[in-house]
Amino acid sequence: DQQVKQNSPSLSVQEGRISILNCDYTNSMFDYFLWYKKYPAEGPTFLISISSIKDKNEDGRFTVFLNKSAKHLSLHIVPSQPGDSAVYFCAAKEWGFGNEKLTFGTGTRLTIIP
Amino acid sequence: DGGITQSPKYLFRKEGQNVTLSCEQNLNHDAMYWYRQDPGQGLRLIYYSQIVNDFQKGDIAEGYSVSREKKESFPLTVTSAQKNPTAFYLCASSVPTGANVLTFGAGSRLTVL
Numbered sequence: 345d346q347q348v349k350q351n352s353p354s355l356s357v358q359e360g361r362i363s364i365l366n367c368d369y370t371n372s373m374f375d376y377f378l379w380y381k382k383y384p385a386e387g388p389t390f391l392i393s394i395s396s397i398k399d400k401n402e403d404g405r406f407t408v409f410l411n412k413s414a415k416h417l418s419l420h421i422v423p424s425q426p427g428d429s430a431v432y433f434c435a436a437k438e439w440g441f442g443n444e445k446l447t448f449g450t451g452t453r454l455t456i457i458p
Numbered sequence: 459d460g461g462i463t464q465s466p467k468y469l470f471r472k473e474g475q476n477v478t479l480s481c482e483q484n485l486n487h488d489a490m491y492w493y494r495q496d497p498g499q500g501l502r503l504i505y506y507s508q509i510v511n512d513f514q515k516g517d518i519a520e521g522y523s524v525s526r527e528k529k530e531s532f533p534l535t536v537t538s539a540q541k542n543p544t545a546f547y548l549c550a551s552s553v554p555t556g557a558n559v560l561t562f563g564a565g566s567r568l569t570v571l
Contacts, residue, residue, distance in 0.1 A: 350500075353498070376556065378559065385567070386564055387548055387564050388501070388562050389561070389562070393557040400465065415512070430482035433501065435501075437558050444558045445503055445558075446503075447503075448493075448500045452497060
């Protein structure tokens with residue numbers, strides 16, 4: 345049962361344009377959502393998070409939008425740069441003590457075209 | 459610099475052999491985790507530990523074992539009972555508050571010959 349879904353395995357975007365990565369979830373008990381970036385043969389690095397009580401969080405070129413009614417979130421990268429080419433994972437944490445583990449999606453490979 | 463060290467980076471094992479992956483952190487984090495990455499399947503949780511001498515099974519614990527005798531260390535043993543052990547293994551740690559941002563190590567790639 346995939347509680348966090350990233351339905352697009354890959355995405356290609358021209359350098360300088362906006363990259364939009366999408367994520368859907370099924371568990372209403374998630375209280376935080378996170379985005380990670382991963383290069384091959386390396387560990388994921390944290391990008392940005394959002395609490396379920398917010399609908400937007402921004403950090404530099406990265407903005408995450410949360411639509412709770414649709415159980416959908418998206419990561420916007422503006423402007424896209426060649427170094428953004430990586431696999432992006434959406435993750436979620438369930439609220440409550442003892443539920444600190446993160447559930448990850450399957451990832452979207454982003455390729456920025458120069 | 460604080461961080462997570464995983465070793466070895468690459469490991470080859472014959473079928474039927476147990477192998478232990480090392481994970482050490484100097485971030486003073488209470489919680490530690492082991493995830494496995496396979497192509498097209500994202501990161502799946504194997505085991506996690508929120509405190510020394512205690513750990514819980516994740517979604518795919520069968521064929522794996524862990525110990526947490528020290529706060530800094532969380533080794534993972536891949537036993538011969540694990541049917542498909544070839545994968546990229548990632549260790550992480552966190553201070554389990556708020557969004558519980560995990561800090562990951564660089565990973566260990568295990569190949570079973």
